[in-house]
Amino acid sequence: MNETAAELIARSNRLGADPKNTNYAGGNTSAKGTDIDPVTGEPVELLWVKGSGGDLGTLTESGLAVLRLDRMRALVNVYPGVDREDEMVAAFDYALHGKGGAAPSIDTAMHGLVDAKHVDHLHPDSGIAIATAADGEELTAKIFGDEVVWVPWRRPGFQLGLDIAEIKRANPQAIGCILGGHGITAWGDTSEESERNSLWIIDTAAAYIAEHGAAEPFGPVRPGFEPLEPAERRAKAAALAPVIRGLASFDKPTVGHFTDSDVVLEFLSRERMPELAALGTSCPDHFLRTKVKPMVLDLPAGASIEESAARLRELHEAYRADYAAYYERHATPDSPAMRGADPAIVLVPGVGMFSFGKDKQTARVAGEFYVNAINVMRGAEALSTYAPIDEAEKFRIEYWALEEAKLQRMPKPKPHATRIALVTGAASGIGLATAKRLAAEGACVVIADLDLEKAQAAAAELGTADVAIGVAANVTDAQAVQGAIDEAVLAFGGLDLVVNNAGLSLSKPLLETTEADWDLQHDVMAKGSFLVSKAAARVLIDQGLGGDIVYISSKNSVFAGPNNIAYSATKADQAHQVRLLAVELGEYGIRVNGINPDGVVRGSGIFASGWGANRAATYGIPEEKLGEFYAQRTILKREVLPEHVANAVIVLTGPELSRTTGLHVPVDAGVAAAFLR
CATH class of the missing domain: 3.40.225 (L-fuculose-1-phosphate Aldolase)
Incomplete structure (x- = not known):
């Protein structure tokens, strides 16, 4: 990387890292220097400037626009005037050096035309406070003397660049200016000097406000409007x-x-x-x-x-x-x-x-x-x-x-963009695969799990807190469920899509199934999905935007498998909840559908917890052969993975099936005994 560009990036990152200096994606910085023209082998004067849409705090070399300074400044000769200055943004493309890097922004003229090697344009709160004061021009003179010059409001563009260049020429003692209604610009002969001048303007304005400002500029407390506990x-x-x-x-x-x-x-x-x-x-x-x-x-x-x-x-x-x-x-x-x-x-x-x-x-x-x-x-x-x-x-x-x-x-949004999804039991298995797929399709995802640490670790796999969060949720507890729903709406504003996936199973024949076994499985799946659906439905109805509720049921909801009374009965309960809620919530535009997987062994939390060993014993096979066994008894002879269930969730909640509700989709590679009829 060119040394001047590297210096610029370092300065930009320092300035952008502190919110007192500028806001996210706000402002731009530049540097002028020389590099070797690969065509002529001769030095060429260049302008490196933060490109359109970038952020100073995270700026990298790819975020810089690179222009030939002589060609950029020659645009003054063809400038058609303020009424047509928007045309100059397209003209910057003709001044790019090589591939040019990022797209030049509207502020490129400010940086190229000002006769200083380094220029910073920032949006600090303290500077904008002076810029938006009714007597901003007088305050600028009082606070900074002749070191900072007032520039009346002008929309960003080529003419503003010309104005600031003239102010710099006419005021050789000045280190920067206050842009009326907008922000600040500072400059220097070195990168260090430009940064120092920028920070001096910001800090001097802040100190003056602190020392001379009124104690309660927003007036006294309005009775009854104080913050709640x-x-x-x-x-x-x-x-x-x-x-x-x-x-x-x-x-x-x-x-x-x-x-x-x-x-x-x-x-x-x-x-x-x-x-x-x-x-x-x-x-x-x-x-x-x-x-x-x-x-x-x-x-x-x-x-x-x-x-x-x-x-x-x-x-x-x-x-x-x-x-x-x-x-x-x-x-x-x-x-x-x-x-x-x-x-x-x-x-x-x-x-x-x-x-x-x-x-x-x-x-x-x-x-x-x-x-x-x-x-x-x-x-x-x-x-x-x-x-x-x-x-x-x-x-x-x-x-x-x-x-x-x-x-x-801007690129076309992904199919689930703006959708907010909550998936229960999502720290592993089907739930995690579903959460990952929803995030990949543009959704914000709340990973709810009994184990908070695992939920948060799973959310971290998906990306930052702008993409996913992990919350604790014991689905058998109405208060805990409401707490998870509240966390979801406070994190992302609301809720659009709920996947009732939390589950467990104990594989036992009737005479060995205890009352506690029965209650546990019904509490987690039948009662749990009821509580989650009820709390979520309140949000969906209040929003008035429709929504989706998906139940991860099982082929066992319709198939009488051996030694599985409690699990299969609660899955049948869930399957009928789909039908009942589809009818009840349809008037609000809320679709309710179910998915019936079979034998998802790999990556499954249920199978890892002992269920797999029990089912393998029931069928008289080694546990490591269970996935293969399930595959061979299907029509397609293929194993079902968590990702296959996640795919079904995406389709059911996507735009293609917007008129479908009350449906159960088998994801079982074909089990004739579980055909829906």
């Missing part, structure tokens, strides 16, 4: 989450994230919160993820679940009408179509903040950006008056043709 707060959040997610998914499905941090709860408890929230966010990175403003529940913390849910539905209707009016006020004939009128941020006083997006990471980051916005409002109000960019400018960016093009380039 933690247990009550989480319980109310879990109860409201499905309702809120259903509202946020009116136009298109979303995944959610819940935050009840001190920063959020303090903001929600203050008298000025409603008026400040209504002003919306300012920095483009903020409102592109949070929408121009949040939806705010206007009831005190002690309002009942029923009252809160009813009011949220009323507010959602009003929010959608308000957003549609905002679109109509500013849309032009060539504006992209309205993308959706649902809120991305929902604030519930006393409880916390719900944020939404196309996946868990997007939802979480949206919440993080609104926390940034809260910090910005606090800083601006502490010194002055919070004055974000006006609504028309927000619309220009939200419905920017370049932003629309970026959205259109």
